[in-house]
Amino acid sequence: MVVLGIESTAHTASVGIVSENAEVLGLASDMYKPASGGIHPREAANHHVEVFPSLVERALASAKVNPRDLEAIAFAQGPGLGPCLRTGATVARTLSLLWHRPLVPVNHCVAHIEIARVLSGLDDPVLLYASGGNTQVIAHGSGRYRVLGETLDVGIGNFLDKLWISLGGQFPGGPAIERAALEGIDLLPLPYSVHGMDVAFSGMLTASQVLHARGASRENLAYSVEVTAYSMLTEITERALAHRKKEAVVLGGGVACNERLRTMVGAMAESWGHPSFAPPKALCVDNGAMIAWTGLLAWRAGVTIPVSASEVQPRQRTDLVLTPWRNG
Numbered sequence: 293m294v295v296l297g298i299e300s301t302a303h304t305a306s307v308g309i310v311s312e313n314a315e316v317l318g319l320a321s322d323m324y325k326p327a328s329g330g331i332h333p334r335e336a337a338n339h340h341v342e343v344f345p346s347l348v349e350r351a352l353a354s355a356k357v358n359p360r361d362l363e364a365i366a367f368a369q370g371p372g373l374g375p376c377l378r379t380g381a382t383v384a385r386t387l388s389l390l391w392h393r394p395l396v397p398v399n400h401c402v403a404h405i406e407i408a409r410v411l412s413g414l415d416d417p418v419l420l421y422a423s424g425g426n427t428q429v430i431a432h433g434s435g436r437y438r439v440l441g442e443t444l445d446v447g448i449g450n451f452l453d454k455l456w457i458s459l460g461g462q463f464p465g466g467p468a469i470e471r472a473a474l475e476g477i478d479l480l481p482l483p484y485s486v487h488g489m490d491v492a493f494s495g496m497l498t499a500s501q502v503l504h505a506r507g508a509s510r511e512n513l514a515y516s517v518e519v520t521a522y523s524m525l526t527e528i529t530e531r532a533l534a535h536r537k538k539e540a541v542v543l544g545g546g547v548a549c550n551e552r553l554r555t556m557v558g559a560m561a562e563s564w565g566h567p568s569f570a571p572p573k574a575l576c577v578d579n580g581a582m583i584a585w586t587g588l589l590a591w592r593a594g595v596t597i598p599v600s601a602s603e604v605q606p607r608q609r610t611d612l613v614l615t616p617w618r619n620g
Contacts, residue, residue, distance in 0.1 A: 296351070296584055298387075303336055348383070363588075368400045435618075484520055546576060
């Protein structure tokens with residue numbers, strides 16, 4: 293059983309092909325990088341239009357499969373940037389009609405969870421989902437994934453991008469901040485905004501910009517932001533772990549590539565005597581393989597969608613999507 297997945301929620305266009313044992317047979321990705329500022333949705337969508345034909349060809353070639361070998365075509369239905377989502381959905385619909393294969397809608401956030409779950413071998417973990425547009429602590433219950441805590445303003449990745457660009461850097465900000473943080477020495481005072489199970493980053497963004505205007509170095513700011521923001525995320529993840537009585541933690545999303553975050557969450561889980569897991573970085577960032585794998589799970593559970601009803605859902609929430617493959 294082989295499924296092809298289309299990812300196009302934001303800056304990355306990606307095509308993945310996976311087998312029923314979660315082996316990534318083929319993966320081809322291309323990331324839109326703006327000349328200045330952050331992501332421009334229409335420009336990102338235009339980028340995706342240009343690269344998707346070659347990505348499909350590359351994924352099929354590296355997987356060494358033909359379209360007739362595919363069981364289904366999965367696509368990221370949401371959440372994400374509307375123009376980008378529509379581009380990926382159009383590609384998926386075209387392939388579904390051209391190759392006479394069923395179309396399977398996938399929630400982008402759920403896909404991050406499912407790829408981490410299968411690669412870790414951990415059946416029922418708490419997930420810290422940290423990406424550009426999303427920051428959530430999630431656990432499964434009663435037929436769907438439940439959001440136990442989340443950002444009240446911007447996603448952690450968007451916060452890092454906004455901060456780095458305001459300090460004179462370029463998109464994407466997360467990897468650049470991680471490199472700069474290695475050179476930081478002084479831990480500067482920044483707002484620690486945890487509200488029960490939720491977090492907020494806009495106050496930290498403003499405070500960091502003020503400190504920089506007063507002479508704080510980018511290196512010290514990067515170090516301080518990482519320590520403070522990731523402590524906030526670790527705290528609410530620990531609270532979810534205790535509250536839901538889960539026995540493992542997994543990380544997902546592009547910001548989960550960060551080594552400091554991985555280390556902090558891992559140390560927290562270890563203090564409870566529980567394992568933690570973060571996928572390989574190529575499968576933490578947005579990728580078509582996670583869409584294909586989740587699509588395979590959904591297809592096996594009988595989830596398909598007619599082309600005529602396959603509109604994208606830019607604001608689709610994690611906790612509104614049923615997970616029939618986990619029933620029983």
